[in-house]
Amino acid sequence: MKHMGQNQKMSDAKVKDLKGTYKRLFGYVGKYKASFVLVVIFAILSTIAAVLAPLVLGMTTNELHRGIIDASNGGAGINFALMRKILIILGLLYVCSALFKYFEQYIMAGISQKTMYSLRKVVDEKIKKLPLNYFDTRTFGDVLSRVTNDVDTVQQSLQQGITQLITSATTIVGILIMMISISPVLTAIALCTLPFSFLISIGVVKKSQGLFRGQQQAIGDINGHVEEMYSGHNVIKVFNREDEVIEKFDKINNQLYDYGWKAQFMSSIMMPGISFIGNIGYALIAIVGGLAVVSGRMYVGSIQSFIQYMRQFTMPIVQTSQIMNLMQSTGAAAERIFEFLDETEETPEKSPAVEITNVQGNVEFSHVKFGYSSENTLIHDLNIHVKSGEQVAIVGPTGAGKTTIVNLLMRFYEINSGSIKIDGVDIMDMKRSDLRNLFGMVLQDTWLFKGTIRENIEYGRLGASFEEIEAAAKSAHAHKFIMQLPDGYDFVLNEDASNISQGQRQLLTIARAILSQPNILILDEATSSVDTRTEQRIQRGMKNLMKGRTSFVIAHRLSTIKDANLIMVLQDGDIVETGTHDELIAQNGFYAQLYNSQFASNNVA
Known part of the structure; x- marks a missing residue:
C-alpha cells in the first residue's frame, strides 16, 4: 500500500x-465566446425587466394613494383603467424577466457542460x-x-x-x-x-x-x-x-x-x-x-x-x-x-518515428544505466544480447532489478544512459504504442476487468472470433474450468474478479497473452499463482507459445526455466552470471546456490 x-x-x-x-x-470557457455573449445579453435583459418592476409597482401605489385621497375629497377616486394598464405592464415585465432568465440559464448550462x-x-x-x-x-x-x-x-x-455573478453585477448597476x-x-x-x-x-x-x-x-x-x-x-x-x-x-x-x-x-x-x-x-x-x-x-x-x-x-x-x-x-x-x-509527462516521442515492419525479435541492451531516482542507481552497466527466438530467463533475489528490465524494455520508464534496441532499432526512436504492440505480457499481479470471460480474453486482440478465443483458452489450460462455470465463456467476472480463484485468474491472463500472438513474450512470474500440476500443464502450452518467439521469463521457481536458451542471474542490478541451466549448475556459483536452496529437500528425499 x-x-x-x-x-x-x-x-x-x-x-x-x-x-x-x-x-x-x-x-476553457473562452472557446464559447458567442454563447457567452448571449448569456450576458439575456442576463442584462432579465435584469432590466426585474429592475423596472418595482418602479411600475410604485406607480400602482401612487395611483391608489392619489385615488383614495381624491375620493375622500369628493373626487372621482381611483382610475381603474390606468391601474389595469399598469398591472398589465407589470405582468409583462415579470414574464419577460423569467423568459430571459430561462434562456440565460439554458445557454450557460450548455457552456458549462461543454467546458x-x-x-x-x-x-x-x-x-x-x-x-x-x-x-x-x-x-x-x-x-x-x-x-x-x-x-x-x-x-x-x-x-x-458565472450566471449569478453576471446577474448580480447587472442588477447592482x-x-x-x-x-x-x-x-x-x-x-x-x-x-x-x-x-x-x-x-x-x-x-x-x-x-x-x-x-x-x-x-x-x-x-x-x-x-x-x-x-x-x-x-x-x-x-x-x-x-x-x-x-x-x-x-x-x-x-x-x-x-x-x-x-x-x-x-x-x-x-x-x-x-x-x-x-x-x-x-x-x-x-x-x-x-x-x-x-x-x-x-x-x-x-x-x-x-x-x-x-x-x-x-x-x-x-x-x-x-x-x-x-x-x-x-x-x-x-x-x-x-x-x-x-x-502540469505534471511532467513521458519523454516526447520522436517525429518521424521508426516502425519495424518485419519483426525478428533480436533484443540488445547496451551499457544501460537506470535508477528510479537520481540519487539511487539500480542498474549500473547492463549489457544483454538476445537473438531472435531465444528464451531468456532472468533470475535473482527480490529487488535485484528483474522486473525493472522489463519496464525499461516496454518504456514504462526511461533509461538514464545507454540504449535498448530491437532488430537494431533504438526503442527511443519508436512510438510507444508501436513498441508495446510487439509484446505480450503475463504479470504476477493479474488484472481482469468487470465483464465476461470471453471479453477479458478478447482484450488481447479485439475482434477475435470465438473459435480463436476458445483455442487460446485451451492452450492456457483454462478451457476446462471455464466450461465448469455457469454460462461458461459468458460467465461475468465481478469488479476485482474475486468470484474465481487466483490461479484461474492467472490462467485467463495467459490465455489473453496467447490470443494476442505477440512477437516478443514477457512472463513475469506467470505461474506463481497456480499449483504445481497446473504449472506443468501451462508450461507445455507455453512451449508452443514461445516457439519461434523471443521470450523473457522472470521466475522465482527455477524449475520452470531449465530449458531456457540463456539464464541471466541478476544481483544488485548487475548481471553476475550467464549461461544455460547445466552450465550455471556446473559453475557452482550464485545460481547454483539459489537452485540448491529451492530443491535441497527434494535432493535429500
Whole structure:
C-alpha cells in the first residue's frame, strides 16, 4: 500500500494563485465566446425587466394613494383603467424577466457542460501521457479525487457562479441607477452601508481561502485511504490491523471535518453579517423617507419602490459574497486539476518515428544505466544480447532489478544512459504504442476487468472470433474450468474478479497473452499463482507459445526455466552470471546456490 504521508501537509493548504487559476480556467470557457455573449445579453435583459418592476409597482401605489385621497375629497377616486394598464405592464415585465432568465440559464448550462467535457478530455489525455512513476508515488484515491470530485466541483461552480455573478453585477448597476433617479439623498444613505458589507466579505474570504483548499486536499486523502483499505482488506484482516486502519481513517476524517466545518462556518457568517448591515440601512431609509413623505417632498409609492430596490440591492451584494466563497472552493479544486495537468509527462516521442515492419525479435541492451531516482542507481552497466527466438530467463533475489528490465524494455520508464534496441532499432526512436504492440505480457499481479470471460480474453486482440478465443483458452489450460462455470465463456467476472480463484485468474491472463500472438513474450512470474500440476500443464502450452518467439521469463521457481536458451542471474542490478541451466549448475556459483536452496529437500528425499 502506498503511504499517505506523501501528500501535502494539511496545515499548509491554501490556494496558491487564485487569479492565475481562474485565468487559466476561463481559457476553457473562452472557446464559447458567442454563447457567452448571449448569456450576458439575456442576463442584462432579465435584469432590466426585474429592475423596472418595482418602479411600475410604485406607480400602482401612487395611483391608489392619489385615488383614495381624491375620493375622500369628493373626487372621482381611483382610475381603474390606468391601474389595469399598469398591472398589465407589470405582468409583462415579470414574464419577460423569467423568459430571459430561462434562456440565460439554458445557454450557460450548455457552456458549462461543454467546458467540463473539454476539461475531462484533457485530463483523460494527460493520464495516458504520465509516466509510471507518477502513479507509483501517489495514492489512487488522490488521483481519482482530482479527476472526479474536483472536476465536478468546478462544473457546479461554473454553472451556478458565472450566471449569478453576471446577474448580480447587472442588477447592482441597474438598481443603483433607479435609486438615484428616485432620490439621491436616500441613495447616499444606502451606499454608506456598502463599505461595511464589503469589509465583512473580504474578511470572510481571506479566512476561508485556505480552509477550502484544505477541504479539497482532505477529500483526496480520505478517498486514497478508503481505496487502499478496500483493495487490501484481506491483508488488514489477516494481520489484525483493523484498529490501526480505523484510527488512521478517523485521523483523516477529523481533518476533513475540521476543515469542512470551519470553511462552512466562515461562509455562513457572511450572509447574516451583511443582512444585519442591510437592516440598519432599511431603518435609516424608512426614517428619512417617512419624513420626506410627511413634508410632501416624496410620494408613498416612491418610498415603496426605493425600499424594494434597497432590498434587491442588498441581495446581489449577498450573492456576490456567496460567489466569492464559492470561488474559493472552485479555485482550490481547479488548482488541484491544473497541478495534475502540469505534471511532467513521458519523454516526447520522436517525429518521424521508426516502425519495424518485419519483426525478428533480436533484443540488445547496451551499457544501460537506470535508477528510479537520481540519487539511487539500480542498474549500473547492463549489457544483454538476445537473438531472435531465444528464451531468456532472468533470475535473482527480490529487488535485484528483474522486473525493472522489463519496464525499461516496454518504456514504462526511461533509461538514464545507454540504449535498448530491437532488430537494431533504438526503442527511443519508436512510438510507444508501436513498441508495446510487439509484446505480450503475463504479470504476477493479474488484472481482469468487470465483464465476461470471453471479453477479458478478447482484450488481447479485439475482434477475435470465438473459435480463436476458445483455442487460446485451451492452450492456457483454462478451457476446462471455464466450461465448469455457469454460462461458461459468458460467465461475468465481478469488479476485482474475486468470484474465481487466483490461479484461474492467472490462467485467463495467459490465455489473453496467447490470443494476442505477440512477437516478443514477457512472463513475469506467470505461474506463481497456480499449483504445481497446473504449472506443468501451462508450461507445455507455453512451449508452443514461445516457439519461434523471443521470450523473457522472470521466475522465482527455477524449475520452470531449465530449458531456457540463456539464464541471466541478476544481483544488485548487475548481471553476475550467464549461461544455460547445466552450465550455471556446473559453475557452482550464485545460481547454483539459489537452485540448491529451492530443491535441497527434494535432493535429500
